Amino acid sequence: MSVELCGMQLAHPVINGSGTFDAIAAERVFGTELIELFPFSAYVSKTITLRAREGNPPPRLWEAPAGLINSIGLPNRGLDAYLAEDLPRLARLPVPLITNVMGSTAEELAELAGACETRPQIAAIELNVSCPNVKTGLDIGSDPEQLHGVTRAVRRRTGKPLIVKLTPNAADVPACAQAAQDGGADAVSLINTLRAAALRPGDRRPWLGGGTGGLSGPAIRAVALAQVAAVAARVSIPIVGMGGIQCAEHAREMIAAGADIVAVGTESFRDPTVAAQIAAQLREPVASP
Amino acid sequence: MSVELCGMQLAHPVINGSGTFDAIAAERVFGTELIELFPFSAYVSKTITLRAREGNPPPRLWEAPAGLINSIGLPNRGLDAYLAEDLPRLARLPVPLITNVMGSTAEELAELAGACETRPQIAAIELNVSCPNVKTGLDIGSDPEQLHGVTRAVRRRTGKPLIVKLTPNAADVPACAQAAQDGGADAVSLINTLRAAALRPGDRRPWLGGGTGGLSGPAIRAVALAQVAAVAARVSIPIVGMGGIQCAEHAREMIAAGADIVAVGTESFRDPTVAAQIAAQLREPVASP
Amino acid sequence: MSAGAALVQQEGGATPDPQPAAPDRTLAPFGRRLATVTRNESIGAYRLLWAADPEAPAPRAGQFAMIAAAERWGGGAGERPYLPRAFSIALTSPAGETAFLLEDVGPGTHRLCELSEGDRLWVLGPLGRGFSDPPLHGRRTILVGGGIGIAALTLLVQAREPLSARGESPPQGTGGSPQPSTPGASGLPAGGERRCEALTVLAGFRSGAHAQGASLLGAASIATDDGSVGHAGRVTDLLHAELARGTDAVVRACGPPAMLEAVRSICERERVPAELALEASMACGFGACYGCVVPRRGGGYLRVCVDGPVVDAAELASVPGGGGQ
């Protein structure tokens, strides 16, 4: 069941979705058992930005039918603190480390990638391009042309495997995947959360401190399957498929739709070891097909 | 609770989503009670095309977590049979009739609108622009420029109220709404279903006869709320809000997000009189805000 | 324009028909009803769920209802069920109860199977086209049921041969084994013995536990795949034998697609008129979603929920999923 992704050798095909597992906090809670039983075959960091961000004001969560809306706002201590303080700790995890970075311009992203390039502990870089463009307000990643430019700028700064995490809030996700591939990406990952809103019971004003949020979990799985299948039909680079995966059968479906490996996000909140259970079940032979 | 939409006087603010209620079939099932207790304040026809369509091969349905994926494929008897046979029957409904039409070119749409124009029984026209463009494979409605052109072409052929039903599978839904408004639309309606896929248990090949389908129901409500709010912030024409509405509270939320009236789709499958119940509850005073 | 005018009335009709003629179905009240579970009985591999639904009009045999538990419909396997499910109206009691025969095959039926007295149920129906009445041509009637499909036939049996179940008490055989008639020496039943007022009932099941469902069918000839009860083999073996006695019959069948297709092609070959009660995934049950279609002979589609579930076999070139064509 060992798989290779962009030259990284992974013990099994289940990793975490960026921003859905904090290994450092989890060790405070679970102790070293976390490390002994680490459920993912690679660890994707939460999104790191150049400068520290506190994230959005609370409330940040809203439970939706079979899903979760979050408006976390990418809190992180910024690139320097990440490299200086988190990276040495994360490097002790028994799996390759993928650092997820975001910036609102190609220059910012290139700078982030350049800083990661020098760190041997970082096995690969994932680009979060769901960030709204400061000018248009739309995700940089929803416009194939912009995405192509951004990917090329980052590609020039790093020889490490480069994964572009596509935004699902686009008219033509396969065209975006194609643009990432043409720009030099080694893989694409999808889907990120769907833009969603929640209103406060009673006065029906926006509930989330950040205004709107992103929908994840089982509610979006069918959308993820469709996007992964459409992207697989278009590009030749590997695909990290995610969105609502809860069990081995869902992982198999995502792989059947065209994903090379899968990532688990929201389901880890309900069951932090679910990725390990999925990986174990994927090792078992299946009756069909 | 009586409301006005583009000059139509409606007894209450709850109509049906196109393609989710067949009044002619329902009368075969429920008899004249259907007409006496007609739940919607206007009746939106299923999508009519120039030529008859049989729709997609079965299976056409897949149940998703808190949602439904359909791949019906717009079966209809075509414009001529609709006007000759269905319209006289539908005209006996105690509410205004909105005819929903779709074509894959501006010319087709204009022809459909022109034919509706001459029929006094038709109170308004709704344009379904979620149809894939034959050249790009993308929804015509996801590209503001194309949408503007299509809306203008239709606007020239009809003086009846013109509602453009936006596609949710777009990067910039507010820009699409703006394009519709600029093209001469009197209102916009949203959201249509999200592109989604389902795999057959066992061999994990596409389940739906049509390949992919559209996700509706509670799973998409938070996405609909976000899109309605974003569109309301951009355009001044009225908005018909829909997507996962199940009860009066959901209708109130959609209205708080910016909708002028709401439409119920999938929930009518679970409870065919739910729209009437929602309308009745909207008449009652609310404790808050 | 009067709010009571009928849509199905022809254009230009002077006085609208207040209730359109519906010779093939009982009309459903417009709106779902809250019924209360009165008993949930085990019948071999099946459950018989009784609910008090006093406003339910008497259904035509073969009609169905869309059912959902009023509480906790959802949260099962795969975060389902969400939509209501279609079930044949299996029995009714003079006390205003309706019974559904259930097989636990997924999250919806699983939830319904666990309901108990006092739990509430949403019911919409009766829906769909039922079996025609009176039977065609005065021919003798052969009912052919397969597995859970017998639920579509029980009202036909009741009409001819009222079960004790029609009264207040549940049908016999609950929990116990059914009393199928002993097959003839040939291993196939001597059909005449099974008939009651020219009604012959044939039923096929996977196993003995499933065959207990036949207790709802009165005197029926049984076939089981594993031979544990009655004829070891297919119910269509029984049908062949029965038609060998004479083809002055009309067949009414409900069961899995492969069985229905076999029945259809036998009847086609023997020129025996047949009505088949079909199954399809449904979202609405009343013609709204166009989701439940099956191909019609000669092109186009039938909506199983409004054009069926009972269709004249001649309307189909084959039964979908039945391995035909």
Next chain:
Amino acid sequence: MSAGAALVQQEGGATPDPQPAAPDRTLAPFGRRLATVTRNESIGAYRLLWAADPEAPAPRAGQFAMIAAAERWGGGAGERPYLPRAFSIALTSPAGETAFLLEDVGPGTHRLCELSEGDRLWVLGPLGRGFSDPPLHGRRTILVGGGIGIAALTLLVQAREPLSARGESPPQGTGGSPQPSTPGASGLPAGGERRCEALTVLAGFRSGAHAQGASLLGAASIATDDGSVGHAGRVTDLLHAELARGTDAVVRACGPPAMLEAVRSICERERVPAELALEASMACGFGACYGCVVPRRGGGYLRVCVDGPVVDAAELASVPGGGGQ
């Protein structure tokens, strides 16, 4: 790189600490456990849900668990619940049971309240930071509970004054009314009488039905909004009176935001150290989602699930939602 190396260990440490020191919490086993409900008791307006969870490590008072029903978690109001819910670990029994005190306020608590013996429960925990131990400065301890917030304090009471509930049998007062101590002539309790090994327990409730929850707190002074039990007024009235007797105390409180904020500002004014057990909506409970934050005094946010739920009052400028600032 050894798989057992600790992430929290300092860079360059020679031998990794096999189990990182966690003075403020009991570590949780990594992974949720399937517990089995043993009893579901009514305590006035609340339910006390006991579950056999033999692998659960002994929690520190103030810690919580993330809980979900193993069956039918979903399909309630608004097609919820979906995520597990956070509950203070209210009691433990030597037989390996854990008890949660529940108030039915929405689809998640509603589902949990209806569970009965034999039903199964997913449990992840113990989670979060508990109350510090031993108490600061050797001062006398005042517990202040509001409503369901008392559930975070019961283990502190148990530690000092073991309840009969700690054994096999449920706590007294089930279904009946609690036996609060009679208030002093002033209407406020004579605090000294309530103390047991320098532990003073004050609890405020909306009504008499809610005040029955105080049966879990041993000898507690009660205040109710409606005056039906104990002092008619707020629990902070009792706290004022208690501190008037001397501020050589440490306060530990859990309750609704407005109460917690009042306690915080009283303690700040009186320079009494205080620990507050906070609440926040949670998705994960173990620091993964960053969803449960509250503003930290001086900027930035605390994650209630890992930096709390018990926080030193000095860490907050105000309790969010408490009407402060």
